[in-house]
Amino acid sequence: MLNKYSNIYNIYNVLEKINKYSEIMDQQKDNVSTMIEVYKYLKENLLLFYNDGRINNYYGRVIALIMTCEAKLPKSFIIESNPIFDYYKDDNISINGTENSILEKIVLLTRKELLRGRSVLNPNEAIKKMCFTNDCCKSSNIVKRICDDNNIEAYTIEINPGFSKEDKLCNGNGFHYFNIVKLKKKYYLIDCTYRQFFKTKGNFLEKIGLLNMQMCLPGTFILMNEERIKAANKLLKDGWIELDEKILKTYLDSFAISYRNGLYYKKTNDYSYETNYTPEDYINFLEEKDNQINHEGREVLGYQKRL
Numbered sequence: 001m002l003n004k005y006s007n008i009y010n011i012y013n014v015l016e017k018i019n020k021y022s023e024i025m026d027q028q029k030d031n032v033s034t035m036i037e038v039y040k041y042l043k044e045n046l047l048l049f050y051n052d053g054r055i056n057n058y059y060g061r062v063i064a065l066i067m068t069c070e071a072k073l074p075k076s077f078i079i080e081s082n083p084i085f086d087y088y089k090d091d092n093i094s095i096n097g098t099e100n101s102i103l104e105k106i107v108l109l110t111r112k113e114l115l116r117g118r119s120v121l122n123p124n125e126a127i128k129k130m131c132f133t134n135d136c137c138k139s140s141n142i143v144k145r146i147c148d149d150n151n152i153e154a155y156t157i158e159i160n161p162g163f164s165k166e167d168k169l170c171n172g173n174g175f176h177y178f179n180i181v182k183l184k185k186k187y188y189l190i191d192c193t194y195r196q197f198f199k200t201k202g203n204f205l206e207k208i209g210l211l212n213m214q215m216c217l218p219g220t221f222i223l224m225n226e227e228r229i230k231a232a233n234k235l236l237k238d239g240w241i242e243l244d245e246k247i248l249k250t251y252l253d254s255f256a257i258s259y260r261n262g263l264y265y266k267k268t269n270d271y272s273y274e275t276n277y278t279p280e281d282y283i284n285f286l287e288e289k290d291n292q293i294n295h296e297g298r299e300v301l302g303y304q305k306r307l
Contacts, residue, residue, distance in 0.1 A: 038069055050306070077199060078220065084107075086124060099183045103240045106190065114192065118130075131193075132195065147179075152181060153183075162301045163292045169259065169303065174302075188241065194235050202216070211306075213303065228253075249277065253277070
């Protein structure tokens with residue numbers, strides 16, 4: 001009984017400490033380093049919230065406090081990526097134009113429609129601060145509609161954590177949509193909401209290993225070498241990129257790595273932040289013939305359920 005009350009006392013100390021961190025973040029202009037301290041502090045005390053192989057009820061309060069802290073982080077990005085956009089530019093599509101001009105118009109139309117309904121005075125400036133989180137389905141539907149209206153071959157692609165919709169590795173969340181468009185025998189990847197994966201708020205490697213929480217976003221992983229950065233810059237700025245096997249792997253690798261939780265690194269001791277998946281593997285993943293879980297295991301992917 002004494003141990004039970006002692007544990008509860010320690011739990012409340014942790015909750016109070018995180019709450020104090022939250023108050024400190026209110027007073028800081030740059031509170032990123034404090035957020036890192038919060039993650040590290042929680043990791044040091046995770047055992048208090050894990051009993052008999054299960055996460056106890058007090059951990060829900062921890063998640064709520066962490067989310068409060070994260071909401072105080074600056075609304076910035078881990079890479080500068082001002083999208084090419086002119087709200088007042090003519091957006092008529094000519095299918096007789098060059099591939100570049102057609103793609104530019106598709107992206108322009110899509111970005112314009114994503115901005116509609118938002119109260120902004122200067123759309124050309126406002127778009128620089130927007131990440132369009134949770135708008136990927138809407139965006140991909142807009143792209144598909146524009147392409148259908150102009151007799152352009154286009155596909156809407158869905159990515160799920162672990163490349164498996166059925167397993168619901170993140171409680172049914174964490175999915176993403178993008179488009180593949182074919183023009184004059186070449187394929188192009190269009191993703192007008194890609195910027196959501198580069199928000200400061202979600203890009204902390206220190207989150208890996210925490211229980212029942214979203215892991216680090218793909219943005220961190222695609223920026224880990226110059227080749228990936230080049231592809232990310234192109235897609236963030238233009239909204240589209242020519243798709244070949246190399247780009248397909250680069251784009252999807254960052255998602256695959258982001259689905260790995262702390263147990264993956266404990267199990268493999270592999271901190272390369274790379275994958276051995278080939279473009280053919282990813283095509284099989286997207287066509288639901290295979291998935292990441294079959295190769296790495298369910299426990300090491302998605303929300304981490306045990307220490």
